[in-house]
Amino acid sequence: MNMAVNLGGISMNNPVTTASGTFGFGLxxxxxxxxxxxxxxxxxGTTLKPRLGNPPPRIAETPSGMLNAxxxxxxxxxRVAEEIxxxxxxxxxxxxxxxxxxxxxxxxxxxRRLDSVPGVAGLEVNISCPNVKKGGIQFGSDPYTxxxxxxxxKASAGLPVIVKLSxxxxxxxxxxxxVAGAGADALSMINTLLGMAIDVDRRRPVxxxxxxxxxGPAVRPVAVRAVWQVHRALPLLPILGMGxxxxxxxxxxxxxxxxTAVAVGTGNFVxxxxxxxxxxxxxxxxxDHGFVDISELVGLAQRYPxxx
Amino acid sequence: MSQLVQAEITDCREPAPGVWVTExxxxxxxxxxMPGQFLHIRCGEGSDPLLRRPISIHxxxxxxxxxxxxxxxxxxxxxxxxxxxxxxxxxxxxxxxxFTVFTGEQASHxxxxxxxxxxxxxxxxxxxxxxxxxRAGHAQRVKVLLGARNAHQLLIPDAAEExxxxxxxxxxxxxxxxxxxxxxxxxxxxxxxxxxxxxxxxSPMLKVxxxxxxxxxxxxxxxxxxxxxxxxxxxxxxxxxxxDANGMEIYRHACVDGPVFSAGEVxx
Numbered sequence: 001m002n003m004a005v006n007l008g009g010i011s012m013n014n015p016v017t018t019a020s021g022t023f024g025f026g027l028x029x030x031x032x033x034x035x036x037x038x039x040x041x042x043x044x045g046t047t048l049k050p051r052l053g054n055p056p057p058r059i060a061e062t063p064s065g066m067l068n069a070x071x072x073x074x075x076x077x078x079r080v081a082e083e084i085x086x087x088x089x090x091x092x093x094x095x096x097x098x099x100x101x102x103x104x105x106x107x108x109x110x111x112r113r114l115d116s117v118p119g120v121a122g123l124e125v126n127i128s129c130p131n132v133k134k135g136g137i138q139f140g141s142d143p144y145t146x147x148x149x150x151x152x153x154k155a156s157a158g159l160p161v162i163v164k165l166s167x168x169x170x171x172x173x174x175x176x177x178x179v180a181g182a183g184a185d186a187l188s189m190i191n192t193l194l195g196m197a198i199d200v201d202r203r204r205p206v207x208x209x210x211x212x213x214x215x216g217p218a219v220r221p222v223a224v225r226a227v228w229q230v231h232r233a234l235p236l237l238p239i240l241g242m243g244x245x246x247x248x249x250x251x252x253x254x255x256x257x258x259x260t261a262v263a264v265g266t267g268n269f270v271x272x273x274x275x276x277x278x279x280x281x282x283x284x285x286x287x288d289h290g291f292v293d294i295s296e297l298v299g300l301a302q303r304y305p306x307x308x
Numbered sequence: 309m310s311q312l313v314q315a316e317i318t319d320c321r322e323p324a325p326g327v328w329v330t331e332x333x334x335x336x337x338x339x340x341x342m343p344g345q346f347l348h349i350r351c352g353e354g355s356d357p358l359l360r361r362p363i364s365i366h367x368x369x370x371x372x373x374x375x376x377x378x379x380x381x382x383x384x385x386x387x388x389x390x391x392x393x394x395x396x397x398x399x400x401x402x403x404x405x406x407f408t409v410f411t412g413e414q415a416s417h418x419x420x421x422x423x424x425x426x427x428x429x430x431x432x433x434x435x436x437x438x439x440x441x442x443r444a445g446h447a448q449r450v451k452v453l454l455g456a457r458n459a460h461q462l463l464i465p466d467a468a469e470e471x472x473x474x475x476x477x478x479x480x481x482x483x484x485x486x487x488x489x490x491x492x493x494x495x496x497x498x499x500x501x502x503x504x505x506x507x508x509x510x511s512p513m514l515k516v517x518x519x520x521x522x523x524x525x526x527x528x529x530x531x532x533x534x535x536x537x538x539x540x541x542x543x544x545x546x547x548x549x550x551x552d553a554n555g556m557e558i559y560r561h562a563c564v565d566g567p568v569f570s571a572g573e574v575x576x
Contacts, residue, residue: 024542028564031310031540032400044544052559057535059545064355066537073544073559217355246355269359269537270350272312272400 001286002293003279005039007261008186008238009160010094010122012039015255015294016279019242019265020045020098020124020164021070022215025084026091032272037279040094042263043084045126046114047099048106050076055208060197065218065244066266067195069209072100072129077110081117089119096162099153100126104139107149108156115157122159124240125149125184128166128191130213140166140191143178150182162240164188165230167222176230176237186238187230188263190223216266220244224253231258231299246274248281255282258299310403310540311336314396318374324461326381327429328390329366330397335373337401341365343437344406344531344568347377348539350398351385361385362536362563364433364508365402378432378463403539404567406433407506407529409440419503422450424473425517427490427509431463433531434508438464438471447472451497455490455509459483491516498524505571507531515576528571534562549575 003014017040023029026041035041053073060067074080080097088095097114101107107125114120127140127149139145146163153161163179165172167190176187192213197206205211223243231239241259245251246267254262267274282294291297319331337347348360366378381390389397410419422441426434431454441450455478456462462484465475476493477485486493491513494505498520505528507517514530521528534546541564550560550573557575560566 022538022543024538024540024544028538028540028542032312053544053547056545056547056549058547059535059537059543061357061359064358066359068537068543068545070544073547216358266358266537269539269543270355272540 001283003283005260005294006238007040007160007240008122008162010040010096012094012261014039014279015261015282016251016275017096017240017261017263018042018268018275019263020126022265022268025080026088026095029268029272033276035091035093038093038275039261040096040121041088042096042098042124043088044074045072045098045100045129046074046077046080046110047072047101048077048110050074050079057206057208060206060212062195062197062214063218065214065216067197067207067212067214068192069207069212071209077113081113085117085119094121095119096122096124098124098126098164100129104149104152108152111153111156115159120159122162123153123157124162124164124188125153126164126191128164130166130168130192130194130211140175141169143174146175147178147182150179150184154183160185162186162188164191166191167226168194172226173229173233176234180234180237184237186240186260188240188242189226189230190219190243193219193222215244217244217246220250220253224257227254227259228257228302232302235299245278246270248278248285251278251282252285252297255294255297256299256301258302260298309340310401311340312398312400313337315399316396317392317394320393324463327378327461327463328381329376329378330389330392331374331376332397333373334375334399337399338368338370338373338375341368341375341402342406343409343440344433345402345404346567347399347401348403349389351388357383357385357388359537360400360539361389362403362539364531364567365436366432367436367439378429378435380429400539404563405565407437407531407568409437409444410504411444420449421500421502423453423494423497423502423505424450425453425490425494425505425507425509426464427455427513428457428461429463430507430509430513430531434506435464435467437506438468438473442471442473450474451476453478453490453493453497455479455513457481489513491520494520498526502526504528507571511576518571518574518576521571529568530571530574531568532562532566532574536563539563551575
């Protein structure tokens, strides 16, 4: 049975990775997860300079989901390259670094710095963080700037580039086409949905940042739809699907919709072993249903007679 | 090293209105746990509530492998937990940095007189600390101060006395002990120049307490509570503002840098 996939130039032993911001810099979950068994590890959003992040409270639980407003807290690209990557590289698992910036040049500089760092297998370009004032989603809500960031990162590094799209746009397919045209090797979708919670007893917003990004099972139908639509429009562009994946069956929805690989995010917080449970569950599903190569499943649900 | 275990529930009771104590069998956790650390417990089988609940360790019996958690029912997750009479709990732990327990030379020479201050449900993790202090044979050096809204809500005074500690209590309505705040009792005790203070309780209490310790020049440790998702330092949600060694304001994470912080470093 073959579980290996190629995500836009990144070779993964299986299609399961971790969503940025939910797995720290990879080592936090080592007591629970044999990291070598993951298809890849996607680490925390990394910026040129260290960032402190947003004031607390930074999370709020919602029905079947959570809102977060971390604000890209990270130690900066230099420390990631010098101190964190050597430890991750030793694991022998492809590491994808999520990068973010305030300006197009920031993205380019972070990409340039990471280009030759051992262990970095690819870059995930975050143009969709809803929790930062500059950068983040402002790049991801306009096809022209999204393409500009993508081109800048591609020009700055030889690494495979995955662009992470926001669901908070009117026309996701146009965004996908724009970044694909600018050279993106793959797409990640979806980032969190912009949301908010209000503390009724105290009559004020729960989060210090007022609004936050919604994740967890509550967003899964939105994410599956996004993957479905973009895969239909751009069937050759690999997609990393994510949004509320807790189990193998959840992950299979994304793969059947057209995702080449999947990322577990909030699910890690609930079940620290969620990634491995997903790997094992997909394997079992393939055995049970007689599939020998994971690629047979990618986009299979799209073959369903189209009644549109 | 923290672990993920399925722990069998062996007992469940409500010692005070809305406050529950659940006992379970978890020998490997019991061996590893230190006072002030917490457990991250899955509450419910589905996705609502979604996130685990961080709950401090209330007591540990290393010989039998039994542990207890004491918690207040405040929402969906804790209500579910309070409803468990048997079966298994899905627990990650032990997590976080706990209290410094002084032993041997250090306890004898530098730290002789301790005060332990608990406010409301904040008394829960302090009982495990008292167990360890008593086990080290230092109970007679410690004064325990407990505060609550009323006599019914006072937690652990009898259990602390049974371990050999001198206990003073304060209640808002005067139904037991001093009428007023537990920090009133602390003000009296600080006159006698204690060497070290441990505390856990609501933020307003800890804020006052840290200021008092600062004024008196007495060191100590406080256990803080923050909203938390992962419990292992990955999500960066449970931030606490502290002063670093150079006096700069930085965020630390209650789950891995705490929940116990030095009283002097927390910025309230």
